[in-house]
Ligand SMILES: Cc1ncc(C[n+]2csc(CCOP(=O)(O)OP(=O)(O)O)c2C)c(N)n1
């Protein structure tokens with residue numbers, strides 16, 4: 001099955017390699033992995049989508065936590081979550097065939113973000129199935145897809161849930177920026193851990 | 199040699215008053231501050247600034263002959279003492295030479311800090327002379343690693359490295375320090391460099407419900423077995439495991455790395471489980487209705503085929519690493535936390551039990567095994583490795599620290615040297631690294647100078663790191679060395695005998711005369727070809743002031759029994775033939791003279 005994990009990690013060189021290398025070691029193929037800033041400086045947010053047997057989620061999470069730079073992991077696939085992906089698709093289309101594409105864009109809530117004499121570019125955001133739906137229609141309507149780029153999924157749980165780590169970090173004022181920003185992390189996590197697991 | 203006697207003692211004031219130091223000085227000052235007294239290493243260009251400053255600090259540096267040896271020594275040091283071992287090397291080949299030793303420590307969860315020099319940061323990534331991406335190479339075989347290129351980052355990184363190495367499930371941490379970081383200077387503030395408390399793994403869980411479930415399983419079990427692993431030593435839970443066993447009269451089976459965690463002479467001790475475990479141990483596990491796994495990870499060498507492993511047994515898994523839960527064997531109750539702490543909570547919830555039929559039925563299983571035991575073979579003029587182990591155990595009262603290599607001799611040691619105390623067996627379990635024994639024993643002796651330390655190595659593995667004999671000579675280290683010389687890569691030969699139609703391809707060894715090799719290092723030694731010679735040699739070694747080597751010319755084509763073939767069910771053991779005939783008429787290694795030739 002497809003698992004979706006959100007990992008909050010220290011924003012440092014090599015952290016992406018550590019995470020990616022872990023999946024390689026577990027012989028699990030990563031379907032998509034997106035990294036970007038989170039709401040907290042020094043902490044990046046990764047959404048990792050990977051194909052693995054149902055019962056492997058526990059071990060994947062437990063192994064991710066063994067990486068010293070990983071602050072929090074959430075198996076969002078198990079919860080109600082907003083999952084979004086962005087795709088941009090360049091389609092071959094001249095003046096005569098454009099009109100139909102405009103219609104398609106409307107139906108799919110996609111936007112035309114570039115128009116050239118022989119092509120146009122669609123931008124679409126949504127769940128994977130929506131994007132795949134658009135692609136399928138394009139292909140079945142004999143449009144030629146010249147290029148496509150997808151970001152891979154980003155996910156966030158619905159409702160009140162926020163990451164425990166970030167909550168705790170807010171309570172502990174960050175000390176002056178050390179390059180080994182381990183300190184606030186450890187303090188915060190120690191606190192969280194006592195609350196949740198003592 | 200830098201001993202604390204001739205070193206110019208570091209000024210204690212640097213620990214109370216922030217002081218400007220070079221990165222090189224900071225490195226050693228931090229080690230000293232962390233309580234390190236001994237380091238194992240080998241210099242080279244990229245670590246030279248550090249070596250230049252070494253003499254100012256009260257550290258003993260043991261100059262090794264190969265960096266793999268440095269890593270194994272730090273490993274043996276840690277295993278013997280429970281303290282973090284430290285190994286140092288230069289960049290490039292020095293660093294890659296340590297890789298085997300680091301992987302070995304990772305597989306067995308050994309707390310160790312490895313320090314490597316690195317090319318200057320200005321040329322990082324340019325394939326500069328002796329540049330190698332050691333943090334990349336060691337990423338999957340370290341618990342964590344760092345690339346440090348500024349002097350001010352050295353102390354915080356090192357201090358965090360020590361914490362990480364020994365916290366939670368221990369493991370090796372590597373710190374790669376660029377040459378310019380060693381040369382630059384920064385304010386050394388030891389206290390400010392202290393790491394925050396270690397982040398416990400967020401998935402630790404031994405709550406009241408799981409404790410209650412575990413207690414319930416224990417109360418109702420008829421045929422329980424405790425599986426005692428390395429975690430007992432790591433967590434210092436000897437007493438608690440013993441209390442659990444005694445309270446409920448539960449027999450204890452040990453993994454290879456768990457040996458010594460439960461006294462061998464204890465009436466509830468079954469012995470070693472797994473591929474070369476005694477038959478009654480494996481049978482007890484297969485018949486059990488409850489396994490209590492204490493700090494062990496159901497490795498394939500202890501379970502045999504998973505499809506047939508302990509099918510009637512419920513499983514309680516007490517383990518500090520959540521990623522081990524359910525990895526190989528599904529468990530009924532997982533108590534995820536430090537073994538000692540978990541047991542302290544669990545114990546009061548358990549009733550006292552006086553006697554058990556289960557123990558009697560296990561005793562009955564032992565009877566048959568005893569007649570097959572090689573120990574009961576008469577001394578027929580042949581020298582059996584198992585007899586050597588027994589004699590060594592007898593002579594040392596089971597109190598020595600034994601570092602073994604990997605192969606048949608390792609299994610015979612595990613079977614016949616009865617370990618009463620924790621940290622007296624030092625052996626490479628997870629990685630199975632030949633060449634481990636000699637350097638690991640050196641590390642153990644440095645850590646525990648008052649202990650009697652023995653190396654037990656095969657003729658094959660001994661040659662992988664035998665240059666460390668020179669380290670022994672230079673550093674005047676008293677270790678006794680037993681080479682179990684069977685003329686073969688014995689364990690591989692045993693597999694060839696069983697599973698490859700006796701095609702002894704590339705397993706006969708032509709070895710140097712080990713006694714002469716020792717002599718070349720001014721190390722005393724004798725050859726033993728018969729059992730009484732062996733006994734006498736052991737006594738000579740123990741009485742001798744310096745290191746001593748015994749070349750035991752043992753039976754060449756002896757095999758380790760019982761043996762669970764790889765992938766077979768744990769109870770499908772190949773047993774030792776009832777009366778093992780002397781091997782003289784069998785085909786022998788054509789390269790070597792044998793005991794009966796002389
Ligand atoms: C570095 C390394 N290479 C290869 C092996 C595979 N191996 C396992 S046991 C063994 C034979 C060991 O021979 P020896 O040291 O003579 O010990 P014996 O089995 O004869 O007691 C070999 C080659 C290994 N474990 N480690």
Ligand SMILES: [Mg+2]
Pocket residue numbers: 605656657658682683684685686687688
């Ligand atoms: Mg051999």
